[in-house]
Amino acid sequence: MESYLAHIQRDPSDKIIAVQSVSEHCHNTARYAAAALEPVGLSAAGEAVGLLHDLGKYSEQFQDYIKDGAGTRGSVNHTFAGVRLLLERYHHEPPEDLADIAAELLALAVGGHHGGLFDCVDDQQKNGFRHRLTKKEIGYEEAKDNFFRFCINQEELDQRFQTALKELTPVLEYICAMTGEEASDERYDQETAFYSGLLARLLLSAVIEGDRRDTAISMNGVVFPPARSGEELEQMWFTLLTQTEEKLNTLPSKTPIDQARRTISNQCGQAAEQPGGVFRLNVPTGGGKTLSSLRFALAHARRHRKQRIIFTSPLLSILDQNAKEIRKYIQDDSLILEHHSNLVRTEENSEQLDKRELLTETWEAPVIITTLVQLLNTLFSGKTTCIRRFHSLCNSVIVIDEVQTVPSKMLSLFSLAVNFLAEICGVTVVLCSATQPCTEQIEHPIHGPIRDIVPYNPALWQVFQRTDIQSVGSMSLEQIADFAVKKLEHVDSLLIVCNKKNQSEHLYSLLKDKSFALFSLSAAMCVTHRRDTLNKLKSALGQSSQKTVCVSTQVIEAGVDISFGCVIRQSAGMDSVVQAAGRCNRNGEARPGVLAPVYLVECQQENLSHLPDIQLGKDATQELIAEFAARPEQFQHRLDSDASIEYYYRALYRREPAGHHDYCVKDRPSLFSLLSLNGQYAQEHPYYFNQAFRLAGTLFEVFEENTTDVVVPYKESEALISGLCSEKAQRDPFYLRSLLEAAKPYTVSLYQYQIDRLNEEHSLIPLQGGALGLSGHYSAETGFSMGESNLEFLWR
Known part of the structure; x- marks a missing residue:
């Protein structure tokens, strides 16, 4: 009987209550990793990685560590041995053929199953493969001999590698042909390397899934639901689609807008029969985009036996609104997982909490409702919890709402990832927006043609025209206030x-x-404060006895179902302008045939030096306005026409500096460079892969996290702040966690200079769990304020 152990579980008294051998764990991990990659035809590759991932645990050094607790967690290296075996047995240096690339791919996945993909070449020009080949004192020879004795013999391993190679060869050949012949040699090399890196991430995702799944089952008794067969998937989607369409048929169809929404919905149902790929859903504001995209996704999932549907939204307010609508039609909460940062957890014990965390790590539910941030983290973050979810994207439908909100700094990464998902992973991607970016026009584009689910129809679009965007020139803030009062007369x-x-x-x-x-x-204003204010605002708008004005930042522009008779928007990117216009005459309250005014005004002395993306968008909008004034017929006499939006994005991309979309990093190569050729660090090329994966994963963040969340004094939060100062919070981690979760809707994000000022004034309260509470500086009308009111502060 094998005495080499992969896992030992002890009770609080240090008594051993469960053990698992290395052989059992490696074979189980191989089986689960293979299942994770079955949808993309790479199950043998997953199996090979699973078998080899814990080879290093066959050393006496590791056995002493795990059995006697000799050393701290992670102090004994067990990931290098599998990498070394793959490279020594199946790789030539420099690489000669696809077998060498396959060996490197498997080695990357084996070596990254704890810390994520390693740097093939790091910022000190150290080669990660060579480092793992030459590392001393890891018990490699001993571990290798035991692996072949207890886990799998050499001939069987060679067969598994050859089977994996047979699977990987057509994928690698396809990747080499993904970038078209019209591309420059440099772009071809960059994109091919980038796609190959995503393939390595996919393999790693599967082995992390297999490793953690087996450990959860074998050591913790976790029960996972069985995977649905193709027939079961088709039946499930058929049932959901049928009840959704029955419910849609009960919606009113009296008004022209009702009828237009029904036409759009029907077209979405018909378009779902097409083969998978990348689609565009460009629907005017108010066109029923959420339900139409749901219908397309369900019908497409049924037609093509997709494993899951993933809905993403850029803002929590939009997500919350969409989630309520989707739940209303799916009618089975057990099929839905919401995964986002502001979800207040109501688990009553650690077992319930563990179950929820398991669901968010695996994304196994048939319907996932999540944020754009979580999707982008799944694609690019270096955290293993994010990497684990990557394989769950395979054979899915991903609906990306408000796709124009993907930060422009990462459009290259995003566009190439969409290509990889659609062409390698069998994913159908739906890009939703009323202001579709021209992603086909950037240096590293989404492969076209992107198919329109609802073709442009002037008569159909005319029904939803409820506003007229007009440029009214430049004004000071005082003049804008006067202008608003004057317009309120009408x-x-x-x-x-x-x-x-x-x-x-x-x-x-x-x-x-x-x-x-x-x-x-x-x-x-904290989320709860904004929600309360919106409720009061909606109530005021519903009363005709008094006129109503709201002064807002961009927070009102998306995901807020509210309507005003007139909108004044400070000049910004046209995507923001159109979103603001969507809050005007939203439900056609103006007289029939009357377009409500949306005034676009340039604010004098405005300083956007700390908001460069807004400045670039504003400049591109001003260019559009000038061209529109000269040739309005070129834009169908509307600043929000498809021609106007296309012109705007072309102007925006022209203004952005070279490499802007590649995710530039201060004093570093861009993330696109690090994830492709890594030319600044990789001077020699003894291996095919040169990427600095770990460095890129560490640097990646969707939005710069240069702020600190602070709990503000608003309503119930004062009791939460008190609780977070208590002794119970100090000694009871579950109670502390529940308080921190409950406090999320009462936080605002502050910049470091604001934190420093508040500390100087002794206005911050240290709370348990590293949180901070705010004393004062919070208005029931406008939220947090430093108290500065001079105009000099306005322009800085």
Whole structure:
């Protein structure tokens, strides 16, 4: 009987209550990794990686560590041995053929199953493969001999490698042909390397899944639901589609807008019969995009036996709104997983919490509702919890709502990942937006043609035209306030959207004490405060006895179902302008045939030096306005026409500096460089892979996390702040965690200079768990404020 152990579980008294041999664990991991990659035809590759991943545990050094607790967790290296065996047995240096590339792919997955993909060449020009080949004192020879004795013999391993190679060969050949012949040699080499890196991530995802799944089952008794067969998937989607279409058929169809929504929905159902790939859903605001995309996704999943549908939204407010709508039609919460940061957890014990965390790590539910941040982290973050989810994207439908919100700095990464998902992983990607970016026009584009689910139809689009966007030139904040008061003479409600919080705060002060109801919305207000304000605002808008004005930042532009008679938008990118226009005459409240006004105004003395993306968008919009003024017929006489939006994006991309979309990093190569050729660090090429995977994964973040969340004093949060200061929070980690979860809707994000100022004033309260509470500096009207009101502060 084998005495080499992979896992030991002890009770609180240190008594051993469960053990698992290395052989059992490696074979189980191989089986689960193979199943994870079956949808893309790479199960043998997954099996090979699973068998080899813990080869290093066959050393006496590791056995002493695990049995006697000799050393701290992770102190004994067990990941290098499998890498070394693969390279010594199946690889030539330099690589000669696809077998060498396959060996490197498997080695990357074996070597990364604990810390993520390693740097093939790091920023010190050290080669990760050679480092693992030459590392001393890891008990390699001994571990290798025991592996072949107890786990699998040499001939069987050679057969497994050859089977894996047979699977990987057509995939690698396809990757080599993904970038078209029209591309330059440099672009071809870059993109081919990038796609190959994503393939390595996919293999790693499978072995992490297999490793953690087997450990959870064998050592913790976790029960996973069985995978659905193709027939079961088809039946499940058929049932969900049928009940969804039956519910859609009960919606009213009296008005032209109702009828247009039904036409769009029907077209989505018909388009779902097409083969998979990349689709565009360009629906006017109010066109029923959420339900139409749901219908397409369900019908397409049924037709092509997709494993799951993943809905992503850029903002939690949009996600919450979409999730409610989707749940209403799916009607079975057991099929749905919501995964996002603001989900308040209600688990009552650690077992329930572990189950939820397991679901969010695996993304196994048939319907996933998540944020764009979580999707992008799954594609690019170096964290193993994110990498694990990557294989769950295979054979799915991914609906990306408001795709224009993908940060422009990472469009190269995003576009190439979409190509990989669609062409290698069998994913159908739906790009949803009323202002579709021209991703085919960037240096590393999404492969076209991108198919339109709903073809442009002027008569259909005409029904949803409820606003007229007009440029009214340049004004000071005082002039904007006067302009708003004047326009309010002709409408009952008005919205002003600013680029910066301090501008909105100043405008609010200028409009205060007038003869109308006044509201403020911004990210300086915690989520609960914003929700309360929105409820009061909607109530005020529903009363005709008093006029209503709201001064807001961009937080109102998406995911907020609200309508004003007129909108004033400070000049910004057209994607933001169109979103703001979507809050105007939203439900056709104006008289039939009357287009409600949306005024685009350039704010004088505006300083956007710390907001370069807004500045670039604003400049591109101003270029569009100038061209529109000269040739309005070229844009169908509308600033929000498809021709206008296309012109805007072309102008934007022209203005962005070279390499802007490659995710530039200060004093480093771009992430696209690190994830492709890594030319700045890789001077020699003894291996095919040269990427600095770990460095790129560490540097990646969707949005710069240069802020600190602070719990503000608003309503119930004062009791939470008190609880977070208590002794119970100090000694009870589950109680502390529940308080921190409950406090999330009462936090605002502050920059470091604000934290420093508040510390100087002793206005921050240290809380358990590393959290901070705010004392003062919070207004029931406008939220957090440093108290500065001079105009000099406005422009900095």
